[in-house]
Every structure is written in structure tokens, then in C-alpha cells.
């Protein structure tokens with residue numbers, strides 16, 4: 001990427017903080033940074049390194065990319081119907097924020113941090129206990145499909161509604177990734193909205209992160225240019241969801 | 243459900259007015275002060291609290307969650323966790339360790355790490371008395387004052403039904419044939435027994451009442467049988483069950499008993515033990531069975547920890563003796579508004595599992611934080627997610643997932659949204675086996691990170 005466009009991107013990144021429309025006035029301490037934080041503006045890429053466009057995404061498939069750090073997995077899901085707009089959500093401490101909805105042609109595409117807000121289960125290269133259950137399927141965690149399920153302690157989240165908790169021990173929604181689609185139809189990740197668990201994640205998974213990323217410093221590196229999006233079945237050797 | 247400040251005041255006046263209660267305690271208090279001071283132990287070496295002090299007794303599955311989340315929900319609160327053990331050993335998954343499917347490191351955790359990560363004080367001491375008038379907890383390491391007290395000390399065994407007060411028999415049962423339901427040396431002895439077992443009957447029992455971890459005796463029977471089968475040991479597990487049938491995940495366990503361990507498990511439901519002769523190594527049941535055994539682990543009935551009685555907040559529940567006498571929605575003692583009880587000591591008929599105790603710990607933390615900060619709180623059901631292994635290599639497991647709802651007519655809690663996965667065969671059983679390990683790792687993270 002040439003220097004000029006790189007700067008342009010950075011500028012866009014900062015702009016987002018200033019105009020961040022994602023919190024509900026009066027509830028979110030604006031300088032808290034916990035419920036909304038912009039990170040590098042990062043282009044999503046397909047498995048071949050090409051900019052990711054909507055038509056290659058299969059509906060109701062769980063895709064994973066790492067963002068905003070080199071080791072923090074996120075889900076990208078194209079739902080079978082448009083996501084609901086402007087959902088008010090609360091974190092465990094009761095702070096409110098607003099999830100704006102899906103992006104893409106029919107507002108069906110959503111992205112969430114794939115670290116479970118309950119006790120941090122997440123996909124790693126070996127296995128994943130968390131993922132999306134298609135509409136016509138069912139899981140032990142919830143009576144219906146079309147939900148994200150964490151099989152670790154059976155929490156279920158609604159991807160149509162900002163990943164709000166539907167069932168199980170989780171007390172707050174999964175954090176969402178703020179996406180946009182540029183004029184060429186390419187997806188970008190910009191920020192994290194909601195109760196992100198990165199700090200706890202880095203603290204809790206030191207041995208695992210060393211195993212997969214050599215050292216903690218590399219695991220904590222911010223993703224800067226592009227993030228490759230892979231189907232969950234490829235990202236993790238084994239998907240254990242029931 | 244919130245208790246207002248006025249209510250609290252009201253209750254404390256009632257307490258002060260109760261003279262019999264007051265005088266009894268101040269006398270006891272004097273005695274204790276004398277003996278404590280004669281050893282030169284006075285106040286525990288703890289810094290002066292900077293906010294309201296909540297003392298939690300018992301760093302088990304429930305106490306650890308209360309300590310962490312109370313500090314999180316109400317940072318100004320000074321939280322002290324008093325725990326007699328210096329190392330945490332997990333009862334959940336210990337059955338897997340008994341037969342070498344996981345190592346001991348998986349089960350052991352560091353209390354200091356938990357307190358470092360979560361900003362509370364871990365005080366390694368044993369509580370032996372509580373004075374509710376002066377709000378003091380007496381430990382072998384000195385006296386700790388509290389504003390609020392949480393009792394989460396877990397269970398004790400109740401051998402009465404078998405021993406009828408014969409303490410010699412009780413001492414032998416505890417010492418030579420421990421139950422293995424309170425972690426520590428009991429589990430080490432049990433593991434040694436399994437490893438050294440050569441042939442004959444290995445007796446295990448399932449008590450009546452609402453005993454700790456409903457599926458664990460069946461899981462243990464399955465895994466010992468699995469081990470015997472794998473090692474070619476000429477023996478079998480004789481599982482004497484006081485209950486009329488397998489108490490939970492029945493389809494899963496009974497199909498495992500029948501299909502995997504026909505030669506290795508003899509299951510005797512609806513059988514109460516009427517006699518134990520340790521010299522002859524023979525057990526007699528009310529069904530007329532006489533069972534000779536080579537070795538055994540006797541799991542008696544359970545009761546609430548004796549500490550509740552010491553504190554004067556215990557009452558027989560519908561299931562067990564001397565459990566916590568609390569309001570089932572606020573966990574507040576009916577005797578004393580400054581005391582809360584959580585975990586396996588609760589009198590409600592919830593499954594006495596680590597998952598229940600942990601989710602309840604979150605709730606009790608929220609309740610106490612709300613009271614301290616003068617906020618409202620809403621009751622939420624504890625959650626029971628419980629996996630049980632039925633065989634190893636690969637580990638296969640079954641599971642249950644349930645919440646509770648209060649049935650006003652029956653005046654009792656019943657299961658809500660309960661589901662089970664009892665098919666240990668095929669890929670599903672193996673996935674649940676992995677889920678079992680992942681469940682535990684998540685729980686340990688919740689308690690220690």
C-alpha cells in the first residue's frame with residue numbers, strides 16, 4: 001500500500017472516534033474506551049489475499065478473521081435475512097450502547113469478536129467450541145437455530161440483534177466489530193463496540209498464545225493492513241458445537 | 243426483592259432486643275477471647291479496611307466467584323476470602339484423574355493468583371467461631387471483623403444413619419474408606435485403592451437426600467469399571483444406591499452400564515445399607531443382599547458444613563441436615579441480615595454442582611454489591627451445566643443443562659428449560675468429552691484469572 005492512501009486510512013480511523021454514533025448519550029462514559037474503541041482500519045481479504053466482497057460469502061456459514069489484534073478471532077456471518085437495526089444493548093455493569101445493524105447489500109453481514117463474554121472460549125487453530133448454528137438446526141444451548149452458540153457452558157447469542165444473550169450463563173453480549181463496505185464493495189473492519197474481552201483474553205491464555213503466536217508480543221500486535229477471512233472449519237482443526 | 247436500609251435497621255433492632263441471644267454470645271465471646279489471647283493471637287494481620295468489609299468463608303466454587311465478582315461490581319468494597327486450604331483442588335473432573343485420564347495439575351490451582359488477579363485478600367486460615375454480635379470471625383490466624391459475612395464452606399458428611407453414633411466405626415470409615423467427595427487426601431487414598439486393586443468387589447455407594455453432585459457416583463463407577471476393563475482386572479464395581487433408580491442422566495448411565503460394563507458393574511438400586519462389618523469386609527442391605535468386598539469407598543449422606551451450626555444459621559432442609567436457613571431469593575440468613583450463604587450449603591433442591599455454585603456466586607456478589615451501593619437487584623436462576631464422563635480414551639461424556647423456576651403452588655423450585663444429552667456413542671459422545679474439559683477450563687478461568 002502506498003504511503004498516501006495509508007495516511008488517508010489512518011485519518012478515517014481517527015475520524016470514527018470523533019463521530020462515533022454507537023453509544024447512547026448519557027450512558028457511556030465517552031473516554032472510557034471500553035464500549036467503543038476504534039482500531040486500525042483493516043481490509044478484509046479472502047483466502048487468496050483478494051479484497052473480500054459479499055458475493056463470495058455463503059449465507060449462514062461461520063467465517064473467522066483476526067482483529068483488532070493478531071491473535072483475537074472474530075466471526076463474520078452473512079445471515080439468511082437482514083439484521084435488525086439499532087439495537088440497544090447493555091454490558092454486565094449496565095452501561096448501554098447501540099448496535100447499528102448489519103452491513104452489505106441487504107444488511108445481512110455481521111461481525112463479532114469470537115471471544116465468549118462468559119469465560120472466554122474462542123476458536124483457536126486446534127479447536128473451537130463456539131460458532132454459528134444455521135436456522136434449520138438446533139443445539140443444546142438454545143431451542144432454535146440462527147444463533148451463535150458457545151458449547152463450553154451453553155450460552156446462545158442472537159447475531160441478528162447485536163449478539164445479545166438469548167440463553168446460558170453469559171451476562172453480556174459478544175462485542176461487535178464495526179464494519180463498513182467501501183464503494184468497491186470491499187469489507188473493512190474499523191472498531192470494536194461492546195464489552196470486548198481482549199485484556200482478560202491475553203491474561204488468561206498466555207501458554208496457548210505462546211504456542212500459536214511464538215510470544216505474547218506477537219499475539220498482541222495490532223492487525224494493520226489486511227485480515228484474512230477463513231471458514232471456521234479451516235481456521236480450527238475441529239469444531240465442537242452441540 | 244431488594245432489602246432497604248430501613249428493613250436492615252428493623253432487623254438489627256430485633257437482634258439487639260433478643261437478650262437471651264445476646265448474653266449467650268457475649269459469654270462465649272469472653273471465653274474465646276481468653277483462649278485466643280493466651281496464645282498471643284489477636285487481630286489477624288490484615289490492613290484496615292478502606293470500605294465496607296465483606297468476609298467470605300470458603301474459597302470453593304461458590305466463594306471464589308463471590309469474592310471476584312463482588313470486588314468487580316463494588317470496587318470500594320474490601321473483600322477478604324478466608325480459606326483453610328493453601329491449594330485449590332477441584333472435585334469436578336477428579337474422577338478422570340482417579341483413572342489417569344488427566345493429570346493432577348489440571349485440578350490444582352493457586353489461590354494467590356486468584357486474589358492477585360481480582361484485587362481481594364486471600365487469607366489462609368481456618369474459621370472456628372463467629373460472633374454475630376460483635377461481627378467477628380475467629381480463625382486460627384487471628385480475628386477478622388466484618389460488615390457482611392458470606393458463608394460458603396460447602397458440605398460435611400453425615401454418617402449417623404450407618405454408624406448410629408458409633409464414632410469408632412465413623413473414624414474407620416473416614417480413615418480407611420473415605421467418600422472422596424471433599425477433595426484432598428480422600429481423593430489420593432481413593433486413587434491408590436484403584437491403582438492397587440487386584441480382584442473382587444469394589445464397593446461404591448450413592449446416598450439418599452440431595453447429595454453433592456448427583457451424577458458423580460455413577461460417573462465414578464463407570465470410570466473405575468472402564469479402568470478395570472482396560473487393565474484386565476478381575477473385579478467389578480458394586481454400586482449400592484439408596485435411591486430407587488439412577489438419579490440423573492439415567493438413559494446415558496444405564497446404557498453405559500449395560501453396554502460397556504456388563505461384567506464390571508453390578509448396580510443395586512433401592513438398597514439401603516443396614517450394616518457395615520469392616521473386619522469381615524461385608525455390607526448388608528435392606529434388600530437382603532450381603533456383599534463381601536475387597537475394597538470400598540463409602541459415600542454417606544451429606545449435611546451443611548458444621549460452621550453454619552457454629553454461626554447459628556443452620557436448619558434441617560427438606561433434604562439434608564443443618565443446611566443454611568436463608569431466603570432462597572436473596573441468600574440472606576433468616577437469623578442475621580448481615581450473613582449470606584452460598585453454594586452447596588443452600589437448602590433449595592438445586593443440583594449441588596460446581597456450576598450451580600459458581601453461577602450462584604455471581605448472583606450473591608450482585609446482591610451484596612447492590613445492598614452496599616443502595617441499588618436494586620433482580621433474582622436470576624442459577625445454572626446447572628454438568629457433564630459426566632462414562633469412558634476414557636477417547637473420553638466420552640453425557641450432559642445436562644438446566645435452570646430453576648419457583649413453583650408458587652408447590653412452594654418449591656423446579657427445573658426450567660432442562661435438557662440432557664445422554665448419547666455417549668459416536669461423535670456426539672466424544673464431542674461432549676471434549677466439552678467436559680473445556681467446561682472445566684472455563685470455570686477455572688472464572689475463578690482464578
Ligand SMILES: Cc1cc2nc3c(=O)[nH]c(=O)nc-3n(C[C@H](O)[C@H](O)[C@H](O)COP(=O)(O)OP(=O)(O)OC[C@H]3O[C@@H](n4cnc5c(N)ncnc54)[C@H](O)[C@@H]3O)c2cc1C
Nearest residue numbers: 300302303304326333334369396423585586594595596597
Ligand atoms: C467427585 C466429584 C465430582 C464432581 N463433579 C462435578 C462436575 O462434573 N460438575 C459440577 O458442576 N460439579 C461437580 N461436583 C460438585 C462440586 O464440586 C460442588 O458442588 C462444589 O464444589 C460446591 O461448591 P461450594 O463452594 O459450595 O463448596 P466447596 O467447593 O467445597 O468449597 C468450600 C470451601 O470452604 C472451605 N472451608 C470449609 N470450612 C472452612 C473453614 N471453617 N474455614 C475456612 N475455610 C473453610 C473448604 O476448604 C473449601 O475450599 C463434583 C464433586 C465431586 C466431589
Ligand code: FES
Nearest residue numbers: 116118119150153
Ligand atoms: S465460555 Fe462461553 S458459555 Fe462459558
